[in-house]
Amino acid sequence: MIRRNLINRIFASGPLILLYYLSISEVDTNLEKLFEVFSLNSQIIIIYFWIIKRPSLMGTEHIFFAGLINDVVMGFPLGISSLSYLVACFVGNYVRNKSVNTTIASDWFTFFIALILTNLLFFSLLNNFSEVVTSYAKIGYNTFFTLFLFPVFWLLFNIYQISFLGNQDA
Amino acid sequence: MSVSRDDFSIAFRSALLQRGASQKFSILSLIIVALIIFFLDVYGFTAVKTARSFINDVVYRVTYLVSAPTRLFPNINQGIANHFNLKKENEKLKQVIERYKALDLNLEYIANENKNLKKVLDTEDVQSVSNIVLAKVLVDRNSPFLKSIIINKGSKEGIIKGMPVTQNKYLIGRIVETNYLSSRVLLLNDLNSRIPVTFDEKSTQAILTGGGTRMPTLSYLPEDYEFVEDITVFASGKDGIFNAGTPIGKTKANGEVKLFVDPNQLSFVTVNLIKPKKEVF
Known part of the structure; x- marks a missing residue:
């Protein structure tokens, strides 16, 4: 019984561990070496999906800290990623409060809104308050690929949820 | 109409202020904290700079350790590939050595010429290479x-x-x-x-x-x-x-x-x- 509880806890911590790992490790979903324009903001997808489906697995404090770690590793001003992650979290919370049942299509559409708001905040703060120069084309590619690949991640996370956490939406 | 506006404001407020069972802080409070940290960092207060420097050192070390497995796999892959390419690489290296030998002959002449030219230009204060x-x-x-x-x-x-x-x-x-x-x-x-x-x-x-x-x-x-x-x-x-x-x-x-x-x-x-x-x- 204790062992099963422990395994369940490990599976439940999976998304959070993935979020922290992607923030702190060298592993990135930015496959520029293979395809020059490809870059992906996988953290936003993870946060948005799990906030909508299982908010209990994604503490807002953890999201905040993951953002701070990401800023340190990437060399951005401290707090900027946290802010953008929290905005995604807020949109996810709002959508969850307003909707009874969600589908892949509805999640994809609301993710688009979350992603636009998140990137808008991130890059306007970066452009106005820091010396870091960013290319608008890169931002566009990043937004496009993140949005485009959301359903793939949605399916993968859904499989994980059904297989290891039980088919129970928030 | 007013009902839908109420719905909106309730959902909006709830999304910002709600705290779940495992959440100690609301999103709004964390957004405020993140904004404070951001502006303190951007406007470069000394205390924040020192703190950031310390955090950077710790996080970079942790990142290095955490990324060890990801660094290991490409190395193994590369090692196998290198083993099979050994002969080809050896031939290539021989050619490179020959080329460098030829270049080396010119090097002494060019170095002397460079030294003399620098003397002419009176720019002897070239920084030490050991630095x-x-x-x-x-x-x-x-x-x-x-x-x-x-x-x-x-x-x-x-x-x-x-x-x-x-x-x-x-x-x-x-x-x-x-x-x-x-x-x-x-x-x-x-x-x-x-x-x-x-x-x-x-x-x-x-x-x-x-x-x-x-x-x-x-x-x-x-x-x-x-x-x-x-x-x-x-x-x-x-x-x-x-x-x-x-x-x-x-x-x-x-x-x-x-x-x-x-x-x-x-x-x-x-x-x-x-x-x-x-x-x-």
């Missing part, structure tokens, strides 16, 4: 927006902002952030990188501009300049930061420069402890 620090690349996480690496040497070793960073005497970037035990190097292909360079027989001056892509481009060239492929580009040293004559890469027909050192394949670099002659950043 360098060898550093290991801790983190080379690829960001679509920032091309930088983290090295394991910092202000403890005398590294300061603006110092040039090389590998095998080829320029790869400059220091943009220093912590006590680590530093961040801005690579030449980053969008924020601008370096005065010189190349070709006429000593054409230009600015090497990073575009966030693999190869930086040459800009601010003379009017109607036509690019010739395969010309070596050197740092001109006009900015007072980089050593004049540090090789960078070879030109391509479209104005891009193929760097001598692949920015994605860095493991050890050298920081030249040369104090920039003017304030950087």
Whole structure:
């Protein structure tokens, strides 16, 4: 019984561990070496999906800290990623409060809104308050690929949820 | 109408202020904290700078440890590939040695000539070559927006902002952030990188501009300049930061420069402890 509880806890911590790992490790979903324009903001997808489906697995404090770690590793001003992650979290919370049942299509559409708001905040703060120069084309590619690949991640996370956490939406 | 507005405000408020069973803080409070941290960091308060420097050192070390498995797999792969390519590589290396032998013969003559010319120009105060620090690349996480690496040497070793960073005497970037035990190097292909360079027989001056892509481009060239492929580009040293004559890469027909050192394949670099002659950043 204790062992099963422990395994369940490990599976439940999976998304959070993935979020922290992607923030702190060298592993990135930015496959520029293979395809020059490809870059992906996988953290936003993870946060948005799990906030909508299982908010209990994604503490807002953890999201905040993951953002701070990401800023340190990437060399951005401290707090900027946290802010953008929290905005995604807020949109996810709002959508969850307003909707009874969600589908892949509805999640994809609301993710688009979350992603636009998140990137808008991130890059306007970066452009106005820091010396870091960013290319608008890169931002566009990043937004496009993140949005485009959301359903793939949605399916993968859904499989994980059904297989290891039980088919129970928030 | 008023009911739907109530619904909206309730959902909005709830999304901002609600705290779940495992959440100690609401999103609104965390957003406020994040904003405070952001502005404190951006406006560079000394206490925040010191704290950030400490956090950077700790996080970079943890990142290095956490990334160990991901570094191991490509190495194994590469090791197997290297084993099969050994014979081919051996032949190639023999050819390279022959070429270097030929170059070596010219080197002494050129070195003497250079020394004499410097005497003529009365510029004997060339910085000592021994004044360098060898550093290991801790983190080379690829960001679509920032091309930088983290090295394991910092202000403890005398590294300061603006110092040039090389590998095998080829320029790869400059220091943009220093912590006590680590530093961040801005690579030449980053969008924020601008370096005065010189190349070709006429000593054409230009600015090497990073575009966030693999190869930086040459800009601010003379009017109607036509690019010739395969010309070596050197740092001109006009900015007072980089050593004049540090090789960078070879030109391509479209104005891009193929760097001598692949920015994605860095493991050890050298920081030249040369104090920039003017304030950087």
